[in-house]
Amino acid sequence: MSDYIASIGLEVHVQLKTRTKMFCACPAHEEGEPNTAVCPGCIGLPGALPVINREAIRKTVKVGLMIGSRISLYSTFDRKNYFYADMAKNYQITQNDFPLCIGGGVTIQVDGQPKTIRVHHIHQEEDVAKSTHLDNSTEVDFNRCSMPLMELVTEPDMANADEVMAFLTTLKQMLIYADISDCNLELGHMRCDVNSSVRPAGATKLGVKTELKNMNTFKGIQRALHYELQRQIEVLRGGGTIAQETRRWDDVAGVTLPMRTKESAPDYRYFPEADLPPIVLDEATIAAWRAELPEMPAARRARFVQEYGLPEYDAGVLTADKAIADYFEAAAKQAANPKAVSNWVMGELLRALGEQGQDITAAKITPAALVALIGLVEAKTINMPAAKEVFQILFENGGDPAAIVQAKGLAQVSDTGAIEGFAAQAIAANEKVAAEYRAGKEPALMFLVGQVMKLSRGKANPQLAAEALRRQLKG
Amino acid sequence: MNPAEKSDPVDVRYVAGLARLALTDAEAAAYQHDLAQMLAFAAQLRQVDVANVPPLQVLTEAQSAWREDVPAPGLSREAALQNAPLVRHGQFVAPKVVE
Amino acid sequence: MNTSLHELGLLATAAALAKKEVSAVELATALLDRAAQVEPKLNSLTWQERDVVLAAAREADTARAKGDTRPWLGVPLAVKDVLSVNGQPCTAGSKMLRNYVAPYDATVIARLRAAGCVFVARTNTDEFAMGGSTATSCFGPTRNPWSPARVPGGSSGGSAAAVAARLAPAALGTDTSGSIRQPAAFCGVTGFKPTYGRVSRQGCVANASSLDQIGPLARSVEDAAALYQAIAGVDPLDSTTSPRPVGGVLAAAQQARDLKGLKLGVPREYFIAELAPELAQLTRAAIDQCAALGAEIVEVSLPHVSASLPCYAVLGSAEASASLARYDGMRYGLRVDAPELMEMYDRTRAAGFGDEVKRRLLFGTLVLTSRYHADFYLRAQKVRTLIRQDFLQAFTACDALLGPVTLTPPPRLDAAPDSASARQWGDYCTAGVNLAGICALSVPCGFTADGLPAGLHVVGPAFQDELVLRIGAAYQHATDWHQRAPTGLE
Known part of the structure; x- marks a missing residue:
């Protein structure tokens, strides 16, 4: 592969975490019986009009702020026209001419070196319904229809599948950090279109690209890219040319297959959505939204190393999940020895959480109790096996470590x-x-x-x- | 109508495909004629000097008319499905999709 | 009294009900009986269920007996068949929606329902409000009450005919390029197209979202002002509605006696060779009347009037091509089955839409394709800017404009202009108002030698709805054209 260079760009669709849908006040949840979270708007009844969910705009703007986009003070919605079974109106309300966020970038680590993947823009749009394809028919549930999505479009700055994985992992972490999305891939909260091209090493002009549509697992994207880049290289090596086309990944067969060519690409006939006035933002609002942003994972990682004297490895593990990082920090602030806290969090706490399949919010042990427990160990009041026993009790039931040591008679014999x-x-x-x-x-x-x-x-x-x-x- | 357009007629089948309208051959011929006539009529707009004129894209004076993120009741499933031509398992049913 | 109950206008009906001079059931019965008499000749209604109407009227009477004093309790209204009334059909005059029953109220309906109104009938319309004759409806053409061989205009022809024929004291219509004002003029009633953003469109079957506006058709400007005031104002469900207060429009109309201190402009571009001489004459006479009422009349110019129809043809069709995409046989409406999804769409839409709708959908789709977008769609948007600027410029020289509503009296149904000439001339005087998003009124201003009604067009700046209604009310105070009723319909 070394004689060919790949350029990969992504269009990432992210379902935003809001209480209601993008353009109507239906509850934004996918649980429940089909077609029970619907209204005239999201099933496209004659006469129904869209109304913008402010929270969705706020969340998308916050993503733009996180990645250094220019936030549009004036942005508008457009209609994208095409027919499909999962469409309520047979046009999607999206942003074509004036998207909410322009530019920006996401920095990833490649072989220990930072690399910035440039973002072209982020726009706001609505999701489609969920269709189930059966042998002779398709069943359609509109509960998901008009859920808020943001679409983040990158420049073709990624050179291989590993960089794509690093980008997606970093992005996902940021989105979860800022409470933008749950990013549950199984529920389709993050879906990607992957544009890729290859060219001979030394060539400056990008090769002809293909687009892989609707990829919804990281593993699938990785496998599909390995296949697709290799396929393109082999075509070029064989003296052939790449057709500009949309392809789909067949996960079972492990191959990408052509869907449609550029010539048969649909003409979406974008035009302004007259049912929605422009979104006009002022600097004060944007500043207020910026102030709500949490510290980003990379910054926090660096700070943990500096402030708590943690090794890089520990800081990386602890900041991977915002809730864990928050927990660590709450404990470390009270502890004499932050590294001991890190050991306990990375060791016992993550192990116990993993065994229970729980997230940190379910753990009964408070940061203060963990610090007290560590204090008992350091004062040699209890030994390590006893401390682990006390931890398990605290994890399951909460309580005061000293009282548990007392009640269970676990104090060390130093006589x-x-x-x-x-x-x-x-x-x-x-x-x-x-x-x-x-x-x-x-x-x-x-x-x-x-x-x-x-x-x-x-x-x-x-x-x-x-x-x-x-x-x-x-x- | 300028000669270039005459030699390059409207592809009525292509447009009907986008608009999802089945046309008989006779209808296709008739609409082909109508579309050409309508384009010629609309081409009168070329006589208007629009240099440096911005397009009018927003008529309303309303701005950022958004709502807070608070759920409101919608339609019952029964009401949502009451007009549907075909329903199964509480879902709208379409013929199968051929990619 | 029963024989003449159908003669009562909107405010008179409300007053008679409030004073308990008449019950809602008596009123409804009179209107139902009247409809039974004249509908065979008119065909202005697409739906009217005696039992449903009487039940609603009985409910209103019961409420009044229990002390309910809502001002419009039991007031009957007719509604154009493009506005959603919960539990009633909403067909848009199309085979596509022949079996569709709306499961929710349009905002305007919800407001009127809250005020106590009874929705007694749905009125005929050109299919999806596309047309100027009410002849493209799947229910067949509506006839002009003044001359049943002629069209009532359209697309709100059913509403105009029903109000003229005394089947309801007032009706709601919609106006995308003249669809309230032109039928009002043809049927000798008062029709008002409010400023864009003044009345919520939520629940109105969309034709073209940037042009559509709901408005009243009534027997007087005062009645129209009352109905307008009841439906106007910001709506959280229609983001394009303006938060500006509506104000006491009805009171202003009721107090209007003269036009002193007003400068009224007459755009010379409306008086073209295609304007029927009789209508020119009637319009001039009406303008003279306004002068006699104290207005200063000035000549003004709207240089791009002739571009407004091609501009409308492009933008209106383009928007409609998306508005009507939802009619696909999936969730409601007609479905023609096929083994495959796209074929089902193609067949359903081919069977469900009529000829004129298809023509507009094809044209609207065409001008949005990448090949034609810049030269047609984008250019039309630029021309729209110029059309709007024309009005803004004119309003620097005057308070409002006067002119004809139509170029001709209502044509005979069997000699109605074909699609192409209707496109070219049908909404010549009216479409610019929609493109500019401003407000306009049609008030009866006389009759041709053949006894056909003519309308005076009063056009005002955006959000000067009250001014336009005041001008119309002052004119009607001095004239009695609006009080004439067609005869011989029984």
Whole structure:
């Protein structure tokens, strides 16, 4: 592939997280029986008119602000005309001439180096209905029809599937961070059209592009791109030319197939949507929306390294999810040792969440309780196995770590007299192992420490136990 | 009508395809004629000097007439489907789609 | 009293009901009986169910007996068959919607329903309000009450004919290029096209969204002003409505006695060779009457009047091509089955739409295609700017404009102009008003030698609706043309 260069651009459709639809006040949820969240507007009854959802505009503008777009103070809607079973009006209300956000870029990491993928524009539009294709008919549910979408169109700045994945992952993270969208791919919250072309290395002019329509899994995009770029290269190598066309990805067969050529491309006959007045924004409104933006993942990652002295790796893991990052930060602010908090969050907390299949909001352990728990460990009041036991209780039921330690009698035994006794017992009961240790087999000591722990019912300070054993075995 | 247009008639079948109207051959011929006539009529607009004239795209004086993100009741499913020619499983039914 | 109840105008009806001189049921019965008598000749109504109408009237009487004093309780109205009334058919005069029953109220209907009105009939219209004759309706042509061999105009011809024939005290219509004013002129009634954005279009079957406006047809300017005031004002469901207050339009119309202090302009471009001499004469006489009422008459110019019809043909058709795309056999309306989706669309739309609608859809689609967009659609939008500027310029020299509404009296149905000549001349005096988004009124101003009505066009600046109605009311105060009724319909 090295003798060919690829250029990939994306059109990313993102379903915005709003309570109501884009152009009517129907509830914006897809659960429930078909056609139960509909009104004259979203099933296109004669006479129904659209009304803009301000929250959708706000969210799209916020995305523009996040990626450094120029926000249009004046933008308008247009009608895009085509017939299909999932269309309520057989035109889609979208933005063609004056979109909400122009320009901007998303910075991704490529081999540890930053690379900015330029964004051409972001516009606002409405979703179509959900159609189920059966053998001889199609059933259509309009619950999804007119849900708010933003479409983000990039320049062809990505060079391979990995960069596309990095772009989508970064974008998704930002959108979730700012509460723009749930970005649930299984529910179709993020769908992509992928434009790609290849050209011989050294050529400056972009090759002829093809478009892969309606890709809705990251894995699918990756596989489809691998196939499509290779296909284009092989065509060129064989002396052929690429047809400018729309193709679709057949996930089962693992191939892309032609859908329609440029010549048969539909003429959408865009023209202004007279039912909607222009959206006129003022600087004060935009400033207010900007002020609502959360810190972006990349900035937060850098800050975690600087402010809490975390390794890059920890900062990356913790900031991948905004809720986790928020949790970490709430705890770290109260903790003497932020790295210990990071270890607990990345270790026990993420493990427990993963096992329960829960997100952080469901965990009962408060950041303050986690900090208190870490304090108990650091003060050697409890040992690590006991701390994990306390954590599990806190995770499931919440509560105060000290009180749990008290109630369960988990406090470490640091009384050297008691530990010396347990050590003596352990040696007496395991003469053979003791002999092995004396003969220089160091690991045998760990067995004996284990026995001391057992005798103390887990409460002995393991370090003190090891010291006592060493002393007694020497003597 | 200028000669260039005469030699390049309207593709009525193409337009009917976009507008999704089945036409018989006789209808196609008749509309072909009508469309040519209508284009000729509309071509009178070429006599108007529109240099430096902006298009009138927005008539209303209303601006940013938007609503807050608050749900309101719509139609019951029964009302939504009451006029549908074919309904199955609470859904509108279309003939199959051939790509 | 029963024999003449149908003669009552809108405000007179409301007053008689309020004073309990008549019940809603008596009124409705009189109108139903009247319709039974004249409809065979007129065909102005597309739907009227005696039981439904009487039930609604009974409900109004019951409410009044319980102390309900809403001003329009029990007032009967006819509604053009393009406005949604919950539970009633809404066909737009098209085979496409022949079986469609609206499941919601248009905003104007909701407002009138809240005021207590009874919706007694739906009125005939050119198919999807496209036409000037009410002859393209799937229900067959409506006849002119003054001369049943002639057209009533259109597309609100059913509303105009029904009001003229005393089938309802007033009616609602819609106006995209003259569809209220032209039939009002042809039928000798008062018709008002409000400023764009003054009346909500929510629930109105769209023809062209940037041009359509709902308005009243009535027996007097005062009645029209009352109905207009009841339906006008901002609507959260129509984003193009203006938040400006409507004001006391009815009171202003009722007080209008003269035109002192007003400068009224007469655009010379309206008095062209194609204007029938009799109509020119009647219009001139009406203008003289306005002068006699104290107005200063000045000549003005609207240089782009002749471009307004080609401009309308392009923009109106283009918008309609999208407005009517939703009629596809999927969710409501006619469906002609086919094994495949696109074929079902093609067949359904071929069977559901009439000839004139198809012609406009094809033309509108054509001018939006990438090949024709710049030269036709975009150019027409620019011409629209010039047309609007013409009016703005004219209104710097005068307060409102006067002129004819139509170039000819109502033509005979069997000699009605074909599609091409209707396009060329039909809305010559009226379409510019819609393109500019301003307001205009048609008031009866006399009769031809053949006894056919003529209308005076009063055109005002945007949001000067009250001024236009005041001018019309002052004119009617001094004339009695609007009080004449057609005879011999029974």
